[in-house]
Amino acid sequence: MDSVYTSRQQHQILVVAAHPDDEVLGCGGTIAKHALQGDLVRVVLLSEGITSRDRQRDRQRRESELIALAQAARQAGEILGITSLVQHEFPNNRLDSCDLLDIVKVIEQAIQEYRPDIIYTHHAHDLNIDHRLVHQAVLTASRPLPGSSVKTILFFEIASSTEWQTPTSAPAFAPNWFVDISDTLDIKLKALATYKSEMCPWPHPRSLEGLEYLSRWRGATVGMVAAEAFILGRNLIHSLDSTNGAITKI
Numbered sequence: 001m002d003s004v005y006t007s008r009q010q011h012q013i014l015v016v017a018a019h020p021d022d023e024v025l026g027c028g029g030t031i032a033k034h035a036l037q038g039d040l041v042r043v044v045l046l047s048e049g050i051t052s053r054d055r056q057r058d059r060q061r062r063e064s065e066l067i068a069l070a071q072a073a074r075q076a077g078e079i080l081g082i083t084s085l086v087q088h089e090f091p092n093n094r095l096d097s098c099d100l101l102d103i104v105k106v107i108e109q110a111i112q113e114y115r116p117d118i119i120y121t122h123h124a125h126d127l128n129i130d131h132r133l134v135h136q137a138v139l140t141a142s143r144p145l146p147g148s149s150v151k152t153i154l155f156f157e158i159a160s161s162t163e164w165q166t167p168t169s170a171p172a173f174a175p176n177w178f179v180d181i182s183d184t185l186d187i188k189l190k191a192l193a194t195y196k197s198e199m200c201p202w203p204h205p206r207s208l209e210g211l212e213y214l215s216r217w218r219g220a221t222v223g224m225v226a227a228e229a230f231i232l233g234r235n236l237i238h239s240l241d242s243t244n245g246a247i248t249k250i
């Protein structure tokens with residue numbers, strides 16, 4: 001028996017990520033696993049991507065690349081089996097130029113619409129400013145008010161951002177939640193391969209090899225062939241003898 005909780009409810013999953021590719025980097029194997037088990041997975045991406053490569057944001061100049069990136073996101077989502085994808089156009093790597101409240105409102109709207117019981121999002125102390133602000137906005141948008149649908153919040157790691165923050169300047173990513181993705185690692189890697197503009201050659205951590213090694217290593221630390229690692233932000237349990245209201249099995 002996997003757990004003391006034997007029955008399984010259908011989960012409503014919301015993945016909130018800063019950039020197109022973060023959703024796959026952070027929890028692509030877990031998304032595929034949820035989808036295979038019949039859960040509904042909605043992905044919300046906040047930023048457009050790419051435009052931070054220029055000194056000044058110029059969407060027009062990067063239009064064809066932005067279109068290709070949005071297509072890659074849709075294709076990756078299809079590979080993972082997600083239910084829906086919404087991509088917003090907040091400025092890439094410049095979320096600190098926006099009002100946090102505007103980001104919170106967008107996430108609140110998604111929570112109201114989808115009524116997720118599980119949210120996956122960024123770790124609080126990534127090197128990337130957008131990741132940190134999205135983390136903060138998700139926590140604000142999912143305040144545990146009476147009647148809130150959100151029972152479980154999990155923070156993922158993003159290769160080339162989470163491990164690049166120095167541990168002296170912020171708490172390190174110390175995972176305490178592991179999802180076995182032995183069966184879905186191939187799907188994750190296939191979805192990542194659609195993000196041609198975002199993947200880098202080995203030995204960059206955001207290379208297909210680096211991401212496979214990370215999944216293998218995260219798995220090896222807990223006796224699994226491959227895993228994605230998370231930090232549990234919150235888990236609300238309403239009943240100990242059913243799956244009512246909390247994540248128990250994926």
Ligand SMILES: [Zn+2]
Pocket residue numbers: 018019022128131158
């Ligand atoms: Zn990112």
